[in-house]
Amino acid sequence: MALNLEQKKAIVAEVAEVAGSAFSAVAAEYRGLTVEEMTQLRKEARNNGVYLRVIKNTLARRALEGTEFECLSDGLTGPLVLAFSQEDPGAAGRVIKDFAKEHENLKVTMLAIGGQRLDASQLDVLAKMPTYDQAISMLMSVMKAPITKLAQTLNEVPGKLVRTVAAIRDAKDAA
Template sequence: MALTLEQKKQVVAEVSEVAANAYSAVAAEYHGIEVGQMTQLRSAAREKGVVLKVVKNSLAKRAFEGTDFECMSDGLTGPLILAFAMEDLGSAARVVKDFNKEHKLLDAKIVSVGGEAFGPEELERVAKLPTRDEALAILMATMKAPVTKLARTMKEVPGKFVRTVAAVKDAKEAA
């Protein structure tokens, strides 16, 4: 059933709003996906904070105007599902990659991060990006390391003195 002009405007506004708030996006072909599998994909996406949209490419191009994902417009051809990462940079790529492990039905075409479009070969790299919590943990460990090393070094001076005194005591007792 064809969409009316008002419905098209509504779809463009909705996708534009999602794109304006997203960190990254993945466009993937979805040939051969059954309804149950699509439901499973949508459920996995919701759990990871990813918004999935299936829209006509012409409407997606209009929705991307003025957003970081305008660079994807040239590659929007064929039946595509758009995955937008709303919580962290790599979540959309992880959802597509994880779904492909089981079903091999999604064929990534474009990966967009920070206003740049990349080919499907970058999906793996983007999927490996840490989540916000992982990035904070890495940062905190990096910040904690020098303090920990300083404390160990400071503790070693009296420790070495105590071991030296104990060795002298043991030598005198043995003599």
Template sequence: MENPRPEKVAVVEEVKDKFQTADAVIITEYRGLTVRDLQDLRTSLREAGGEYHVYKNTLVRRATASLDLELDEHLLGPTALTFVGSKADGTPGDVVTVAKALKSFAKSNPLLVMKGGVLGDSLLDQAALSRLAEVAPREELLARLAGGMAAPMQNFASLLNAIPQKMAYALQALIEAGGASDAPASVADEPTEPAADEAATQEPTAEADPADTAEAEAPAQADASTDTEDQDQTPAEGGDAAEADADDAAQEQE
């Protein structure tokens, strides 16, 4: 169109902007769904982080063509676009959660069909969207990742905690083993030292020098000889005195 209507230009720019800012875009066909069904679908997708919009296929083709996205094969029939952005509470949404919400709604409303989409720079077909809906939610994947990272760290921390304990046990075992081996030696040494001292004390008495013994016996013999001489001389001196007195008496009588 040489002179497109401003409202159409605005719609094309809106679609382009949403394609550029959305984390992912899923194209669905809503043929046969009632207004009530579409309202319920929008509510469930908003909770999952998706925005559900219905545009004319011609305007969407212009927007995707300007972005070099080849999606014309999916833009046939009553088409709606689901843009993955933020959840109703403001937290980021993810394409897996939105795909799960669409698949869950399609189970009770078979008229809703996921046809294709865009994830980053990759184009998704219907089979890829079905596989994407089977992936665990983002929160669950993060929890698994955190658990997988925490397990080795916990094991490593347990190992580090066990090293001092094992060292303490080993040191205690060495101490106990050393005490047990030293105990008999110390017990055996205790009687040896007094015995050695006693032998050293008794040794001079048992091995007396013969010269010292002779010297000790000589004074004793000398004392004994002196006493004998005194005893021999005393009676002799007494006899001589008696004889002298007898001679004096005889002379006086004469």
């Protein structure tokens, strides 16, 4: 089904808006996937806060202009699905990685984060990035560690005194 100019402009504007607010992007070749498998991928993406779109490469190049994902433009060849992380940087990587484990027809071709294009082999790095809640808990544990150590150190002084007095008492009782 051919798209008219207005429909193409609407698609480009939609993808450009999503790309402007996304944290990371993954491009994967979907050749060989069935309609049911693509529907399943879209459902998983929606549930994880990932915007997934199959778009013509020329329209994708126009949509990515002026965004931090413009670095992907050179590699847009063949039938690609673009996944943009909306909620946390690793979401698109996790969705695509998990789906590709079960479906070998989905092949990651490239990914980008922070304006840098990464090789497909870096998908594990992107997928292992912590979510917002995980990052906050890691930060809080790092911030809490010095205070905990200080409290333990301050508590050790009276504890050592009590143990010393108890040892002297036991020595006098034994004598």
